[in-house]
Amino acid sequence: MEMIDRYIYAVTQKLPLAQRDDIAEELRGLIEDMLEERVQEKEITNHDIEAVLTELGDPRKLAHKYSGTNNYIIGPELFDSYMLILKIILSVTFVSITLSFVIQSILNPINILDHFIEFIVGIVIALPQVIGWTTLGFGLAEYFGKVKEKDLQSEWKPADLAPIPDEKKQIKRYEPIIGIIFSLLLLILFVFSQDYLGIWIFDDGFTGIVPFFHDETYHTSLLFLLLIVGLGITKESLKFVYGKWTNRLAIFTTIINALSVATIMVMVSRDTFWNPHFLQELIEIGLLTENSDAYNVFSTIWNQSTLWIFLLLIIGLIWELIDGLIKANRK
Amino acid sequence: MSNTKEHIDKLMQELRRGTITIGVLSQLSEPQYGYSLVTSLDAQGIHVEPGTLYPLLRRLEKQGLLDSKWDTNESRPRKYYLLSETGKEVYDLLVVEWQQIVQNLGNVIDIKGGEKNGDD
Numbered sequence: 354m355e356m357i358d359r360y361i362y363a364v365t366q367k368l369p370l371a372q373r374d375d376i377a378e379e380l381r382g383l384i385e386d387m388l389e390e391r392v393q394e395k396e397i398t399n400h401d402i403e404a405v406l407t408e409l410g411d412p413r414k415l416a417h418k419y420s421g422t423n424n425y426i427i428g429p430e431l432f433d434s435y436m437l438i439l440k441i442i443l444s445v446t447f448v449s450i451t452l453s454f455v456i457q458s459i460l461n462p463i464n465i466l467d468h469f470i471e472f473i474v475g476i477v478i479a480l481p482q483v484i485g486w487t488t489l490g491f492g493l494a495e496y497f498g499k500v501k502e503k504d505l506q507s508e509w510k511p512a513d514l515a516p517i518p519d520e521k522k523q524i525k526r527y528e529p530i531i532g533i534i535f536s537l538l539l540l541i542l543f544v545f546s547q548d549y550l551g552i553w554i555f556d557d558g559f560t561g562i563v564p565f566f567h568d569e570t571y572h573t574s575l576l577f578l579l580l581i582v583g584l585g586i587t588k589e590s591l592k593f594v595y596g597k598w599t600n601r602l603a604i605f606t607t608i609i610n611a612l613s614v615a616t617i618m619v620m621v622s623r624d625t626f627w628n629p630h631f632l633q634e635l636i637e638i639g640l641l642t643e644n645s646d647a648y649n650v651f652s653t654i655w656n657q658s659t660l661w662i663f664l665l666l667i668i669g670l671i672w673e674l675i676d677g678l679i680k681a682n683r684k
Numbered sequence: 685m686s687n688t689k690e691h692i693d694k695l696m697q698e699l700r701r702g703t704i705t706i707g708v709l710s711q712l713s714e715p716q717y718g719y720s721l722v723t724s725l726d727a728q729g730i731h732v733e734p735g736t737l738y739p740l741l742r743r744l745e746k747q748g749l750l751d752s753k754w755d756t757n758e759s760r761p762r763k764y765y766l767l768s769e770t771g772k773e774v775y776d777l778l779v780v781e782w783q784q785i786v787q788n789l790g791n792v793i794d795i796k797g798g799e800k801n802g803d804d
Contacts, residue, residue: 376742379718379763383734386719409735418739 356402357384363412368419376419384409426492431594435491438530438593442483442586445534449541450475460549475541483537486583490590497601522597522680529589536585540578551628554638563634567625577620584613603677610673614666621659631655704732706782708740709775712750715764741765749774 361380365373387405388397409415427435454472458465543550551564566574588609595602620626628634632652635641641648654661707730711721718738725732744750749771753764767775 372742375763378761379738382717382760382762383719383738385760387734390723408733410733415735415739418735419742421739421743 354402356399356406357381360384360406360409360412364416364419367416372419425495426488427495431491431495434593435487438491438533438590439484439487441530442487442533442537443480445537446479446483446541447476449538450479453541479541482579482583483586486586487590489583490587491594493587493605494591494594497605521683524592524596524598526593526596529593532589532592533586536582536589540582543575543578552635552640554640561638563631563638563640564628565631567628573623574620574626577616581613581616581620584609584616598677598680600678600681603674603681606677607670607674610670614670617666618663621662627655627658700732703782704730704736704740705744706775706778707732708737708744709749709767709771709778712765712767712771715753715766717755717762717764721765744771 361377361384364380365377368376384405387408388401391401391405392398450472454468454475457468457471461468549562550566551562554561554563588606591602591605591609632641632648632655635651636643636648641651707725708721711724716724718734718741721741722732722734722737741750741752745752745765748768750765751768751771752766755762755764
């Protein structure tokens with residue numbers, strides 16, 4: 354009898370709560386009827402129960418017949434594109450992480466073991482990340498792009514046919530792909546060569562680097578950066594799926610961009626993001642003399658860099674919104 | 685020739701899926717519960733799996749073609765289904781449609797018997 358309970362549970366557990374008990378009870382009645390018919394007056398054995406449940410078939414199939422709907426994160430229409438984008442992203446990520454491992458090992462062969470560990474950690478962290486973000490982008494597109502039941506109910510006239518999108522409205526398939534590759538490369542560049550991002554000092558050959566970024570807060574910066582790149586992948590996936598500029602797409606991308614800008618600002622405006630000793634180190638190696646004109650110009654630029662980045666980002670944000678809206682509404 | 689059989693199985697499955705609804709509706713001018721429906725249909729040569737029939741009954745109920753009522757007086761509680769007013773109307777019209785289909789298809793299929801037979 355316990356097997357019957359398990360069977361009923363397996364069928365009903367994923368059905369809507371409101372129908373669950375009703376279906377369970379009806380199903381129990383059915384199974385008992387079937388058993389009765391099978392054994393007639395005799396005793397019911399486990400063997401009979403198994404036979405009846407086998408006749409009813411896989412509980413997942415039965416549950417599917419009851420629910421009658423297909424729920425997808427990513428439906429069959431988008432699945433091919435999803436797989437294509439995912440393959441591209443995964444290979445780009447893998448290749449660039451591998452590449453930075455090779456480059457680091459060449460530049461600094463003594464620490465090859467550290468680089469290798471970094472490489473493994475990078476793979477383990479990055480691959481699930483990009484899969485997750487791509488899925489989010491396609492999932493959003495699936496959810497919002499779905500043909501709504503009520504849209505289908507109004508009467509259709511040939512005049513309703515949407516025009517074939519203008520060349521200029523279309524988003525070429527390679528654009529989002531390049532966008533994704535670019536943001537991934539940027540991320541990987543930062544992750545694996547942060548130590549090399551700075552002013553390179555040559556004095557009879559390469560002698561060192563004055564880094565732009567603060568070494569110790571590297572890991573928190575990394576989290577922010579993953580979020581930014583993730584949002585970027587989500588955005589590009591949306592563009593890929595929509596395939597043409599629409600007002601809705603322009604608004605979606607703006608929301609995502611605004612989130613990215615906010616994240617960047619939080620990241621950059623923390624005191625610890627930039628190398629706090631940057632100017633000092635430049636003076637120490639003799640590249641700048643304190644209080645010289647060059648020093649003043651340089652320190653102004655350096656100290657205001659956060660502000661400039663902010664301005665540039667805001668301009669970029671507004672630009673992309675306007676650009677999207679113009680493209681969407683071009684006649 | 686297992687290939688032919690596969691094709692036939694698949695096509696028959698599709699064909700049955702559409703006709704089973706008519707079969708079910710035809711039996712429900714008197715209240716019946718699911719399993720009694722399975723046996724009574726089976727006795728008349730219409731075989732339907734309980735796993736197909738039970739979800740179908742719920743769907744038809746949800747669409748308003750069937751009314752249902754739990755009977756708890758018997759040895760075990762059973763859910764009885766019965767044609768609703770809409771269900772009756774729909775069934776009557778469906779029968780007319782079905783007969784039309786039978787007739788039309790009959791004509792079409794008969795063509796091979798004598799080239800111009802269908803033209804009358």
